Amino acid sequence: xxxxxxxxxxxxxxxxxxxxxxxxxxxxxxxxxxxxxxxxxxxxxxxxxxxxxxxxxxxxxxxxxxxxxxxxxxxxxxxxxxxxxxxxxxxxxxxxxxxxxxxxxxxxxxxxxxxxxxxxxxxxxxxxxxxxxxxxxxxxxxxxxxxxxxxxxxxxxxxxxxxxxxxxxxxxxxxxxxxxxxxx
Amino acid sequence: xxxxxxxxxxxxxxxxxxxxxxxxxxxxxxxxxxxxxxxxxxxxxxxxxxxxxxxxxxxxxxxxxxxxxxxxxxxxxxxxxxxxxxxxxxxxxxxxxxxxxxxxxxxxxxxxxxxxxxxxxxxxxxxxxxxxxxxxxxxxxxxxxxxxxxxxxxxxxxxxxxxxxxxxxxxxxxxxxxxxxxxxxxxxxxxxxxxxxxxxxxxxxxxxxxxxxxxxxxxxxxxxxxxxxxxxxxxxxxxxxxxxxxxxxxxxxxxxxxxxxxxxxxxxxxxxxxxxxxxxxxxxxxxxxxxxxxxxxxxxxxxxxxxxxxxxxxxxxxxxxxxxxxxxxxxxxxxxxxxxxxxxxxxxxxxxxxxxxxxxxxxxxxxxxxxxxxxxxxxxxxxxxxxxxxxxxxxxxxxxxxxxxxxxxxxxxxxxxxxxxxxxxxxxxxxxxxxxxxxxxxxxxxxxxxxxxxxxxxxxxxxxxxxxxxxxxxxxxxxxxxxxxxxxxxxxxxxxxxxxxxxxxxxxxxxxxxxxxxxxxxxxxxxxxxxxxxxxxxxxxxxxxxxxxx
Amino acid sequence: xxxxxxxxxxxxxxxxxxxxxxxxxxxxxxxxxxxxxxxxxxxxxxxxxxxxxxxxxxxxxxxxxxxxxxxxxxxxxxxxxxxxxxxxxxxxxxxxxxxxxxxxxxxxxxxxxxxxxxxxxxxxxxxxxxxxxxxxxxxxxxxxxxxxxxxxxxx
Numbered sequence: 001x002x003x004x005x006x007x008x009x010x011x012x013x014x015x016x017x018x019x020x021x022x023x024x025x026x027x028x029x030x031x032x033x034x035x036x037x038x039x040x041x042x043x044x045x046x047x048x049x050x051x052x053x054x055x056x057x058x059x060x061x062x063x064x065x066x067x068x069x070x071x072x073x074x075x076x077x078x079x080x081x082x083x084x085x086x087x088x089x090x091x092x093x094x095x096x097x098x099x100x101x102x103x104x105x106x107x108x109x110x111x112x113x114x115x116x117x118x119x120x121x122x123x124x125x126x127x128x129x130x131x132x133x134x135x136x137x138x139x140x141x142x143x144x145x146x147x148x149x150x151x152x153x154x155x156x157x158x159x160x161x162x163x164x165x166x167x168x169x170x171x172x173x174x175x176x177x178x179x180x181x182x183x184x
Numbered sequence: 185x186x187x188x189x190x191x192x193x194x195x196x197x198x199x200x201x202x203x204x205x206x207x208x209x210x211x212x213x214x215x216x217x218x219x220x221x222x223x224x225x226x227x228x229x230x231x232x233x234x235x236x237x238x239x240x241x242x243x244x245x246x247x248x249x250x251x252x253x254x255x256x257x258x259x260x261x262x263x264x265x266x267x268x269x270x271x272x273x274x275x276x277x278x279x280x281x282x283x284x285x286x287x288x289x290x291x292x293x294x295x296x297x298x299x300x301x302x303x304x305x306x307x308x309x310x311x312x313x314x315x316x317x318x319x320x321x322x323x324x325x326x327x328x329x330x331x332x333x334x335x336x337x338x339x340x341x342x343x344x345x346x347x348x349x350x351x352x353x354x355x356x357x358x359x360x361x362x363x364x365x366x367x368x369x370x371x372x373x374x375x376x377x378x379x380x381x382x383x384x385x386x387x388x389x390x391x392x393x394x395x396x397x398x399x400x401x402x403x404x405x406x407x408x409x410x411x412x413x414x415x416x417x418x419x420x421x422x423x424x425x426x427x428x429x430x431x432x433x434x435x436x437x438x439x440x441x442x443x444x445x446x447x448x449x450x451x452x453x454x455x456x457x458x459x460x461x462x463x464x465x466x467x468x469x470x471x472x473x474x475x476x477x478x479x480x481x482x483x484x485x486x487x488x489x490x491x492x493x494x495x496x497x498x499x500x501x502x503x504x505x506x507x508x509x510x511x512x513x514x515x516x517x518x519x520x521x522x523x524x525x526x527x528x529x530x531x532x533x534x535x536x537x538x539x540x541x542x543x544x545x546x547x548x549x550x551x552x553x554x555x556x557x558x559x560x561x562x563x564x565x566x567x568x569x570x571x572x573x574x575x576x577x578x579x580x581x582x583x584x585x586x587x588x589x590x591x592x593x594x595x596x597x598x599x600x601x602x603x604x605x606x607x608x609x610x611x612x613x614x615x616x617x618x619x620x621x622x623x624x625x626x627x628x629x630x631x632x633x634x635x636x637x638x639x640x641x642x643x644x645x646x647x648x649x650x651x652x653x654x655x656x657x658x659x660x661x662x663x664x665x666x667x668x669x670x671x672x673x674x675x676x677x678x679x680x681x682x683x684x685x686x687x688x689x690x691x692x693x694x695x696x697x698x699x700x701x702x703x704x705x706x707x708x709x710x711x712x713x714x715x716x717x718x719x720x721x722x723x724x725x726x727x728x729x730x731x732x733x734x
Numbered sequence: 735x736x737x738x739x740x741x742x743x744x745x746x747x748x749x750x751x752x753x754x755x756x757x758x759x760x761x762x763x764x765x766x767x768x769x770x771x772x773x774x775x776x777x778x779x780x781x782x783x784x785x786x787x788x789x790x791x792x793x794x795x796x797x798x799x800x801x802x803x804x805x806x807x808x809x810x811x812x813x814x815x816x817x818x819x820x821x822x823x824x825x826x827x828x829x830x831x832x833x834x835x836x837x838x839x840x841x842x843x844x845x846x847x848x849x850x851x852x853x854x855x856x857x858x859x860x861x862x863x864x865x866x867x868x869x870x871x872x873x874x875x876x877x878x879x880x881x882x883x884x885x886x887x888x889x
Binding site: 036037092097108124125126129130131136139141143149152154157158159162164169171173 | 740749776795801819823826827829842851852855858871
Binding site for chain 1: 314315316317323328329330331332333388389390391392393394396397401409410413414415416417419460476479480483486495496497498
């Protein structure tokens with residue numbers, strides 16, 4: 001199965017929204033995406049009521065323990081091939097409460113769980129960071145997924161090859177004796 | 185005119201030691217056996233209302249588990265914090281729920297998190313913790329590490345609720361997932377034909393362990409950021425409330441200009457929240473055009489917020505002691521101009537919409553909450569104001585810069601969905617007026633109190649009028665730049681139980697709009713599964729179809 | 735009312751001044767002090783010492799960033815700044831990292847690598863002249879020296 005969304009979904013993309021316990025910030029920005037100012041129905045992207053009709057899952061929230069079984073069920077209900085749009089800081093990396101006892105912690109940990117328990121490989125995922133991401137950022141995410149625009153964000157690594165020169169006056173240990181006194 | 189503050193202190197003095205922590209905050213250390221009597225006095229006798237209960241594990245301090253019940257005496261502009269303690273060996277104290285219905289969920293939460301049992305509670309049982317959470321493990325006790333990942337078990341298919349007296353009625357589970365973007369909530373409606381007989385509610389899918397993270401990992405100045413993310417619509421009120429609680433506990437004076445900026449942003453948040461609610465309410469009524477119109481008018485408010493704070497929603501403006509950013513003259517002008525347009529467009533659209541007979545007939549007389557029920561359940565905000573209770577934290581416990589501005593509190597007596605709609609409509613117009621007054625009269629000066637000293641183990645209460653009602657935070661400061669205990673109580677916590685009262689006797693098709701009218705931090709009409717018990721047939725129906733077909 | 739739909743993504747969208755977008759660490763300015771990691775509420779910024787490689791690694795994970803700007807507030811050398819960039823979507827979580835590695839410096843007395851060279855130089859620059867030579871001595875050794883000084887009045 002090609003891991004390329006453009007090959008998988010040639011025409012419209014129907015999205016099922018799963019709120020796995022977030023604050024609703026990302027959910028309202030998602031609501032904005034279908035409102036007059038941004039309006040993704042121009043691209044054929046729309047929300048559907050049943051996971052069975054969906055091609056993509058828009059996941060928001062850090063996946064709380066209470067919501068976990070339902071998220072798994074929703075996940076299994078969306079027919080393959082499917083893609084996942086992880087929206088916001090909670091879905092991408094667990095958010096500000098990533099290590100809380102009540103939270104699984106974003107799609108990364110969720111996929112580990114899926115692999116361990118159900119032997120399911122993670123589907124193609126697009127990460128949309130933000131807290132919450134602007135509606136335009138969400139549209140950008142969908143367009144990157146569809147291949148309409150190029151991904152802008154790439155990892156960057158910098159290694160300091162050589163440390164800067166340390167001036168001589170900092171290199172001497174201060175002139176006094178650190179003497180061991182008897183009995184101390 | 186009833187008692188003054190000194191008379192209140194005298195009456196409470198009969199029950200224990202009374203201390204005035206600061207203006208508007210009284211602390212009573214009582215014996216736990218007296219709690220029901222004190223609750224009766226404060227909620228019913230003196231005309232106050234029950235606000236929140238907080239359980240605190242103070243074993244490191246004095247070896248006991250403490251419970252604080254907070255009441256608000258609107259008339260005197262005072263909060264009364266009633267403290268009682270139990271030993272961890274016999275953690276039992278009398279419940280105040282038989283006296284004050286509103287304390288039902290609060291006490292169950294304290295049992296879940298601290299392990300104190302409330303004797304006499306009519307419906308004890310797990311409220312917030314997940315089904316598979318082990319017994320006897322209390323997350324908010326100090327010996328439970330905040331990041332321990334207790335293993336996940338299997339969750340039963342059926343939600344377990346108490347169904348006494350409801351056998352024989354058709355059961356309609358509503359939730360937890362929704363076709364169009366709402367949070368996971370689970371209502372179960374019991375219907376007889378078209379009429380809803382009763383309902384049960386299971387929520388708290390969004391329990392993230394925020395309080396535990398805040399007291400374990402975060403510093404005092406990082407908590408405003410987690411507070412803001414409690415809710416994506418009314419986040420800034422939570423952040424302000426927390427800062428106010430710490431400032432009250434530590435006695436920090438916030439500069440005037442910072443208070444004006446906070447109030448401006450709070451009102452902007454109220455405007456966008458109410459507009460969103462109106463849009464969602466119209467959508468739930470089947471009137472999608474209204475939804476689109478509201479989202480359109482609301483966009484200008486989001487742009488204002490983005491310009492002032494750097495983000496449309498999570499403003500990130502608060503630190504303990506003030507705000508991080510200023511509002512300069514140029515931006516002030518832009519905001520005022522934009523708000524004038526917003527007011528015009530909003531008023532025009534709403535006047536047209538309210539003339540529609542369909543909207544009025546579907547909301548008038550529907551989902552009524554009487555004044556008595558509202559008092560009994562301590563409902564807050566627009567829900568209370570629509571049922572005839574004249575309460576608003578901005579007027580009764582003035583905070584930030586509200587004492588410097590003029591505004592009305594709309595109060596309606598019918599208690600139906602239409603009243604709640606009208607209350608919110610008028611509040612938007614009032615809020616626009618408040619922002620204009622604040623921006624015109626903002627004083628010069630500092631915006632952040634740089635040197636803040638926060639002494640250990642001080643108690644503070646911060647309260648604001650969130651778009652959904654009174655938001656109250658209780659803070660006990662700790663050491664090492666941390667908080668010892670932080671309990672945020674969002675207004676929906678008090679309001680959601682009233683949904684069940686509103687649903688009884690109503691038509692099934694009105695259920696979505698009734699649930700939405702409570703504004704439970706968002707509408708929670710959900711995906712319905714209809715189980716026709718008699719014919720053994722299962723159908724899946726979407727919420728909107730339900731609203732249109734039946 | 736008219737047509738209000740934006741033409742995004744076919745036309746760019748402007749964000750206001752002060753918009754809190756992607757934080758970027760300027761690798762030339764960063765000294766590896768870790769103030770940003772201390773202040774970061776979700777721990778999206780982390781600082782760890784890799785003793786084998788002899789470097790201090792400052793990592794920024796955009797996936798968990800909440801774009802609050804506290805890192806920008808507390809950075810003593812103005813290395814972290816929030817930009818106006820909001821188009822941050824990526825097809826893999828690995829793309830969301832920025833890593834800056836700086837060489838560690840060893841304590842002159844005990845030899846333990848406790849700071850980066852850049853931080854030692856920056857600290858020295860900010861100290862009064864007669865205390866500059868303490869910059870490359872680790873806190874434990876400094877404490878021992880000070881208590882020795884106080885107890886035995888020897889310097």
